[in-house]
Amino acid sequence: MAFDAIASQAAGAYSQALTRAADAAAQAPRPQGETGEAGFAGFLKAQVQDAIATSRSAEQQSVQAAAGRADIVNVVTAVTEAETTLQTVVAVRDRVIQAYQEIMRMPI
Numbered sequence: 001m002a003f004d005a006i007a008s009q010a011a012g013a014y015s016q017a018l019t020r021a022a023d024a025a026a027q028a029p030r031p032q033g034e035t036g037e038a039g040f041a042g043f044l045k046a047q048v049q050d051a052i053a054t055s056r057s058a059e060q061q062s063v064q065a066a067a068g069r070a071d072i073v074n075v076v077t078a079v080t081e082a083e084t085t086l087q088t089v090v091a092v093r094d095r096v097i098q099a100y101q102e103i104m105r106m107p108i
Contacts, residue, residue, distance in 0.1 A: 047092075051085045058082035 037045060061078040064070035 047089065051089050054078075054082045054085045 058075075058078040058081065061070055061075045065072060065075040
């Protein structure tokens, strides 16, 4: 695959994820004293925190289902959302590694 195509796909994925992260950050309350990090580091931090929160939600739903206090539809929805989030994180990681490898192959 050509570098231009990879860069274009990565930029599109980054743009979509950044939009979702900005929407989620605007809706989520911030703890006192937290400074908003800008740029790629802030984006990654927000995405990792979102992935962790999604996984915890799925775990809580599963525990409640095991105790007989949760609807199975809610459990399946939470687990599916966590699985999708994990797949997204892995796909972004793979794209970053692929882009890095392409950059390293470029002649100086």
